[in-house]
Amino acid sequence: MTNDGRKARPTAAAPGREGAAATMATVAATWLGALSQEQLLLALYESPLDPEAEAERLRWFYTPTNHGGLAIREQSAYQQGLAMQLVASGLSEAGYATVATVMGLENTLDQVEGWRVDWGRERGRDPGLYWLRVFGRPGDPVWAWRFGGHHISLNNLIVADRLVSTTPCFIGADPARTVLLGGFLDPLGGIEGQARQLARTLSAPQLRQALLHPSAVSDIVSGNRPRVRRGDTMMHMQDLWRGSFSDPALARLVDDIDRRAEEASGYTEEDHARVAITVPPRGISARDLDEEQRHGLRRLLSLYTGRAPEDLAQEHGVRHASDGVLDEIHFSWSGSLDAGEPHYYRLHGPRVLIEYDNTQRLANHAHSVWRDPASDFGLDVLAEHRARAAH
Structure with missing residues (x-):
């Protein structure tokens, strides 16, 4: 079901690994609830307990390749906002600002390269080509989520309502300065x-x-x-x-x-x-x-x-x-x-x-x-x- 209405923004949970997991679950569920059935086919995978899903979860990249999931550019503005709230839930304030900056650098890199590199897609350097995927249902005994694109890879696993892993965590920058x-x-x-x-x-x-x-x-x-x-x-x-x-x-x-x-x-x-x-x-x-x-x-x-x-x-x-x-x-x-x-x-x-x-x-x-x-x-x-x- 697609939710076109504007829902209340998720509220902050208690501190610690349990609080972080609760915040992630709330935001992830809200994002998934705002997607169409077609979008969910890309955004939602089986639980990490499923061998095929787990093999996909362990595939991560930092190159401008398809990272797997639902791309930011394939979402409405409202859905994008929810997606970025989930990204922010896995980062500190400084970490989120750095990730958002790196995403925006794709526009600068496009100019540096003379707008000519395509990487087999319509636009080679595209700040909309960052993918978000959830593995399992938020709140399940085991679930995870991943966000990545060029120079970004964030990987989070939640077990028994506790955030147990935030690595590998990759952040790059091109241009660096x-x-x-x-x-x-x-x-x-x-x-x-x-x-x-x-x-x-x-x-x-x-x-x-x-x-x-x-x-x-x-x-x-x-x-x-x-x-x-x-x-x-x-x-x-x-x-x-x-x-x-x-x-x-x-x-x-x-x-x-x-x-x-x-x-x-x-x-x-x-x-x-x-x-x-x-x-x-x-x-x-x-x-x-x-x-x-x-x-x-x-x-x-x-x-x-x-x-x-x-x-x-x-x-x-x-x-x-x-x-x-x-x-x-x-x-x-x-x-x-x-x-x-x-x-x-x-x-x-x-x-x-x-x-x-x-x-x-x-x-x-x-x-x-x-x-x-x-x-x-x-x-x-x-x-x-x-x-x-x-x-």
């Missing part, structure tokens, strides 16, 4: 600048520990894998799409982007192995940092976990305030320490993997991702739920 009248737009500048500031405080021996490679790898190493594993190396551009291109021109375009990125980095297979994901992590451990540096590391962590709703962000902050937890996190860097030059950094511990690169388009195209190696997509909690249900 844009000229404005009287200033600049730099949506990821804070997380880049904080990391550079931390790296510059390292002594020569500390920097030798932290340095992964003199040159920056051309993309995040974990790519869009559903799970990060020891030995993973950077995924190439050709593997980051939903299927292969039937148009030979687009296939050549992707090959060319990858080739130019590799030539710019100068990386060989040996170089990629040098910056692979390892356990234990490479880089300098927080236990080898002084107190000021440890404060800088905590600040950097908070700029990623601060994407989550405020109560969850505070929960992460309390955990990282523990010296024992922080000691297990390693900070590593590759590339130049100079602003405007290609670089990559990583924070890696048992429950956190953060990657950032700004290398492409003459170091004006940034990617950032926050992951939980032990619980991306809430797979550990979901496995426990299945085990309990089996008994």
Whole structure:
């Protein structure tokens, strides 16, 4: 049924993971209730407990490919407003503003590229091509939702009325820095600048520990894998799409982007192995940092976990305030320490993997991702739920 009337906006729920889940359920149900049957075929999938639906839930992207779901541009203005309320329910105020800004950058990128890249669709860079999909009915014992498009991927799982996972969480920006009248737009500048500031405080021996490679790898190493594993190396551009291109021109375009990125980095297979994901992590451990540096590391962590709703962000902050937890996190860097030059950094511990690169388009195209190696997509909690249900 299509609801053309204007419903009351969902009200805020109690704080914490339960409150976040309740808010998400209310907003998601309102959005789904406003859609036509035809729209629901794209917007609503089976529960994550269904193997086919779960396989789709674990497919995520940050390229301008079809992310799966109902696109913003295929919705009425009222429906779009409800969709964006759901997006906002999974983010802090600052996180939502950053995501909204990145979506709008598609208009700028279209101009930067001379309005000529089509990616096999009517408009190659389209701020309306961000997809929202709900898995299972909001309020069910297990349900999830995903929002994504170019440079955005938000993944949320709710189990037993509790938000249990908000990762992988990807935010990129292209251009990373844009000229404005009287200033600049730099949506990821804070997380880049904080990391550079931390790296510059390292002594020569500390920097030798932290340095992964003199040159920056051309993309995040974990790519869009559903799970990060020891030995993973950077995924190439050709593997980051939903299927292969039937148009030979687009296939050549992707090959060319990858080739130019590799030539710019100068990386060989040996170089990629040098910056692979390892356990234990490479880089300098927080236990080898002084107190000021440890404060800088905590600040950097908070700029990623601060994407989550405020109560969850505070929960992460309390955990990282523990010296024992922080000691297990390693900070590593590759590339130049100079602003405007290609670089990559990583924070890696048992429950956190953060990657950032700004290398492409003459170091004006940034990617950032926050992951939980032990619980991306809430797979550990979901496995426990299945085990309990089996008994």
